[in-house]
Structure formats: structure tokens, C-alpha cells
Amino acid sequence: MTATDRTAWHLRKAGRELRGINDEELKQVPLLAAGERLQQGATYIDLTQERPEEFTARGDMAALPGNAYVPKDRVPYEIWNRLIGEEKAGQR
Secondary structure, three states: OHHHOHHHHHHHHHOOOOOOOOOHOOOOOOOOOOOEEOOOOEEEEEEEOOOOOOOOOOOOOEEEOOOEEEHHHHHHHHHHHOOOOOOOOOOO
């Protein structure tokens, strides 16, 4: 497995609980590898935070060891909403 193959499922395997999302869904949530640049203007969350909040990346940002950055444009919207605690009615 390369660093780019990491998903939120790997965080659960390391002992982090992620808002009741099942393993198959977590495998659809890619994590940026340490050193990977964030796309300027793109939306991300950091799953190492207790309550992940969306943020917009600047051009000088890169993932650091210990971060678990998730790019919004690579996650199904239903899963994204649950990750940020904004599950909508009928999304299960």
C-alpha cells in the first residue's frame, strides 16, 4: 500500500471512531499523503479534528504528517455530509 492509497478506513483501523460511518463507506474517503499539496480554492476537512470543519485551501498548503485531509470533490456527498455532521433527511 502506498501513502496515496490511505482512506478514512485506515483511521478506524488505528482506533479513531468516525461518526458511525461503516467500513465500506470509509473506504471511499481518500486521505492526502503527507507532503501532498492541497489544491488552491478546493474544500477539505481534517479528520484528526474532533468535529471536522470545511476549509478552503490556500496555494501554499500541504498535508503534514499527522493530518488526515480529505478532498471534498473526491467523496460522495452523502458521506461528506455525515463526516461534517450535517446528515440530511433520507441520506442513509
